[in-house]
Amino acid sequence: MSSTGKRALVTGGSGGIGAAICRRLARDGHHVYVHARQGVSAAESVVEEITSNGGSATALHFDVTDAEGTRQTLESALAAGPIQILVNNAGVHDDAVLPGMRPQQWHRVIDVSVNGFFNVTQPLLMPMIRTRWGRIVNISSVSALIGNKGQVNYAAAKGALNSATKALALELASRGITVNAVAPGIIATPMSEGVFGPEAIARLVPMNRAGSPREVAGIVAFLSSEEASYVTSQIISVSGGMA
DSSP states (O other): OOTTOOEEEETTTTSHHHHHHHHHHHHTTOEEEEEESSOHHHHHHHHHHHHHTTOEEEEEEOOTTOHHHHHHHHHHHHTTOOOOEEEEOOOOOOOOOGGGOOHHHHHHHHIIIIIHHHHHHHHHHHHHHHHTOEEEEEEOOTHHHHOOTTOHHHHHHHHHHHHHHHHHHHHHGGGTEEEEEEEEOSBOSTTTTTTSOHHHHHHHOTTSSOBOHHHHHHHHHHHTSGGGTTOOSOEEEESTTOO
């Protein structure tokens, strides 16, 4: 970590977008906590890649829906100092049209994106506030901005995250802490493979291509930087013109 680097936590850091964010933040000189719940080996691989390239990173394993387990893990991390950059990237899809959606599908998606946001963010706030500097970036979705068939649960969860972003930004604006959201569209990751073919992308995306995780990571890096100190309460779409 450089002399100006911060300590950053990226939830869901073992996935396609999350790993790209971790790599970029590490490249910018931050110590990155790479979080995973199930992808433990993937998170450790991201850490190994970062450290082999001269960066600084640590893997963290916990379930964001487990409030007490999350708090205990974060308290251990905070013993080394405040975490001043938080990227709430953890999220899940469990798609179905609403008439056929099971209650478990609804609650699981809401639990990870909304309750997980609270469980991770709340314990980090007072240590961050005491430093008078912080960056919180919530990874939303274009589905929350324009809707998507079969994703009422996901759109609702990410829409709630957008609203939480704006409200928390107001609470923290005078403390030197910014809160923003990034809403990706169709991004080329293992999760999207087989879901959006070339015809679907041509129909849905004005730029006629899927985005890359690195393009999302670039926006997150900017919002996490000193240069973005006057940017807060924003929902920024990275969707090739979808929204």
